[in-house]
Amino acid sequence: MEKMTLIKKGAEAELYHMIWMGRESVLKRRIKKLYRNPDLDLYIRTTRTSLEAKLLSEARRLGVPTPIVYSLDLKNAEIIMSFISGPPLKKVIPNMDRKSLFETFSLIGSLVGKLHKGGIVHGDLTTSNMILKEDLLFLIDFGLGDHTFDLEARGVDIHLMRRALESSHHEISKFAYDGFISGYEGIMGEETKDVLRRVNEIRRRGRYVEGGR
């Protein structure tokens, strides 16, 4: 095997840059957590790895840019996929003007709309899980995703993104969220209303939101 260079040690996985069968690739390895019960640890790592590999390919078929899965090794909780060269959206946002910010989030909204329409939820929509490559926006990290047409799961997906915006990009969160919804509505149409009603319900259900219950 070719030389591997560590590009990122995340909370859950290590990412290595490598050449695989002549292609520039990324190896994602979900690492063992010694603080976790070994049975639980194995279960979490293998189910998430298998789910992620499936969802990456399916999302791509729905027209959502994602890395191409080259190889899957469930026993070691490893995926080899195509390398996407570009900055995570999180790093780019501070330098964006309002117009491109709105357009970017509208694009994200339409991608998430495509996923939801096709029966997938991402499960972890943060700006660290989006990569800008020229004018394409790639979604990565599907390990917390699911196959579902369920209103609740769709609502949670959007609720979590809104919350992530509020904690990490609070100064632009409202504006970005509006952009997101406009793009989402462009794909989901009439269904958007039901989803947004559920998003608000989930928010009120949470601990301590005033005006709730």
Add this chain to the structure above:
Amino acid sequence: MSKLYVMGIESTAHTFGCGIVSSNGEILSNLRSEYVPAAGGIHPREASQHHASKASATIRQALNDAGLGLDEISAVAISLGPGLGPCLRTGATVARAIALMIKKPLIPVNHCVAHIEIGRLATKEDDPLVAYVSGGNTIVSAYSDGRYRVFGETLDIALGNCLDVFARSLGLSHPGVPKLEALAEGGKSFIPLPYVVKGQDVSYSGLLTMATRKIPENDPRDLSMSLLEVAYGMLAEVVERALAHTEKPSLLLTGGVARSHRLQRILRAVCEEHSARFHVVPPDLAGDNGAMIAWTGYLALKEGVCVPVESSYIRQRWRLDEVEVPWRR
């Protein structure tokens, strides 16, 4: 400037507390009286009656222990929320009365902010990521731009609530968590239970339901071990993600469940992997107490934060990230 003394009153849930701190961060006294229900969980009205009956003696003792008279108190801080309405109203009534009587400012304090601030004071860690876990709250938070932002939280019930209710279902008496942990020590085989992490958030209600359903046909030691491993593992995962995301240099574990040794061990291991310092609030300041309200009240007083008695409403669902914390700017 001469020393100031601030009195803090806490009554958001089962504890009525009164603490007194000085402006240089000394805790002069920290008295509490806990309502323990005869059976079941907290009954808000009964808890508030308990608080009303214990308030006077608790406050008197706090003053005695501090060696101070009421006339030496510079301000009264009150935990206005979040919490149970009847309990909050009792504490607020007492605090308002004292503030009016001694003609000193009344300072509104958010209970969650207070758990964070007492942890910062006790551990001398300036800017940690915070895991605040108790019977009523499960929040992963860090300071950014004027407020404590919420990076992860429970979507339904709190970690402590989940463990307490399960402990009661096993017939363990209050306090349930240490007994549950002792029982779990004897656990051998892991029983699969729903592990629910959604983005940066956790959900404990399905886990509690499933664990409770499995009581009849399983060894309580295995079940307790499995429940704790799953519940703490979920928290550890979102803490780890928030550590990686915020790149804070340290983690502060605070709130009543911070006393859990197993949870401490798990989170210490998480910190080691990310080269972050790990701190736990001291056990006597982990649960709800008046000193944390007093100290946060002092920080707010310095910034000129106070509230007229007539508009000192309680706020049952007052979110952590709605509170401005000007002393951190």
